[in-house]
Amino acid sequence: xxxxxxxxxxxxxxxxxxxxxxxxxxxxxxxxxxxxxxxxxxxxxxxxxxxxxxxxxxxxxxxxxxxxxxxxxxxxxxxxxxxxxxxxxxxxxxxxxxxxxxxxxxxxxxxxxxxxxxxxxxxxxxxxxxxxxxxxxxxxxxxxxxxxxxxxxxxxxxxxxxxxxxxxxxxxxxxxxxxxxxxxxxxxxxxxxxxxxxxxxxxxxxxxxxxxxxxxxxxxxxxxxxxxxxxxxxxxxxxxxxxxxxxxxxxxxxxxxxxxxxxxxxxxxxxxxxxxxxxxxxxxxxxxxxxxxxxxxxxxxxxxxxxxxxxxxxxxxxxxxxxxxxxxxxxxxxxxxxxxxxxxxxxxxxxxxxxxxxxxxxxxxxxxxxxxxxxxxxxxxxxxxxxxxxxxxxxxxxxx
Numbered sequence: 001x002x003x004x005x006x007x008x009x010x011x012x013x014x015x016x017x018x019x020x021x022x023x024x025x026x027x028x029x030x031x032x033x034x035x036x037x038x039x040x041x042x043x044x045x046x047x048x049x050x051x052x053x054x055x056x057x058x059x060x061x062x063x064x065x066x067x068x069x070x071x072x073x074x075x076x077x078x079x080x081x082x083x084x085x086x087x088x089x090x091x092x093x094x095x096x097x098x099x100x101x102x103x104x105x106x107x108x109x110x111x112x113x114x115x116x117x118x119x120x121x122x123x124x125x126x127x128x129x130x131x132x133x134x135x136x137x138x139x140x141x142x143x144x145x146x147x148x149x150x151x152x153x154x155x156x157x158x159x160x161x162x163x164x165x166x167x168x169x170x171x172x173x174x175x176x177x178x179x180x181x182x183x184x185x186x187x188x189x190x191x192x193x194x195x196x197x198x199x200x201x202x203x204x205x206x207x208x209x210x211x212x213x214x215x216x217x218x219x220x221x222x223x224x225x226x227x228x229x230x231x232x233x234x235x236x237x238x239x240x241x242x243x244x245x246x247x248x249x250x251x252x253x254x255x256x257x258x259x260x261x262x263x264x265x266x267x268x269x270x271x272x273x274x275x276x277x278x279x280x281x282x283x284x285x286x287x288x289x290x291x292x293x294x295x296x297x298x299x300x301x302x303x304x305x306x307x308x309x310x311x312x313x314x315x316x317x318x319x320x321x322x323x324x325x326x327x328x329x330x331x332x333x334x335x336x337x338x339x340x341x342x343x344x345x346x347x348x349x350x351x352x353x354x355x356x357x358x359x360x361x362x363x364x365x366x367x368x369x370x371x372x373x374x375x376x377x378x379x380x381x382x383x384x385x386x387x388x389x390x391x392x393x394x395x396x397x398x399x400x
Contacts, residue, residue, distance in 0.1 A: 043087035095187035111142035186231030191256035193365035264338035271344035283345035
């Protein structure tokens, strides 16, 4: 039976409409812009979304923060440029916090209370605005708000984990498991260079290039702590490393320093006391990334920190330093190194006691020459070749 042409075309039109409607519904909300205004008594924060978006707000302390949790949202804006701190808001961070979830974090200059939080469609415009009004509060009032919040939400700020992301399993004889940890990600963008290069993007690309090199250079099974733009807390990175039953852990970074003239690759190992002031400051910065994402950080006492580092076995320390020396030798053949490239500090991400671990700074985005190099895929490939050679040399005695 033949279907009349107009009915056929009508059916196609309906199906097309449904498909387009489904695509529209599946489009992620997008942050279009926003602003902060006010003073240290009363401050207004607002953010514009491309579509109506559910926002959950809650408080956190140490430091005082207001968190806004969202479904996964696209942030195609320069957050630091759009949301310039003023009044009660000392800093703003925003981005992906875990799979399917994004977050905006307001770090407060002093305790404050939310007096208004609404989402509304902007008249005669095709976007929605989330409006947050906050007023200064006493420390006692802020504590009371936190206590009341716990009764409803429990402890907030934890990042959802993929429970079966990595299952601890036996390694095949003659094969070695390498974990590569691209630093930062999601809401934590890391350093940003003068040319706009973002650390979280540079290190992920490098990690992917290195992983491919390693898989092709020997009996190496390679795992990445993250394979896309998602935030992982320090604890998640450590847990990933330990559950992976790894033979070697390489955390990759491209940080920023106040001394813009400093450039070149650096290799760090774990130690109680930093080898120099620059390393100490860098470790302090890296160890505070959870605060950026609005994660509850439990402060460790100095004694406990010492114990954790002491738990790193003598053999693990020796192997970490052995690999770092090999890595310097191989990098020095093709890549510019910082003066005194072998350094150490109390980096939280290196504290898995049973796994030889190093932190590799590819370079420093605070230096324009380093930034230009790290933008180059040929340079990344050359650096990855050097690291792959070092890994091969490190395991060579056990490859016989």
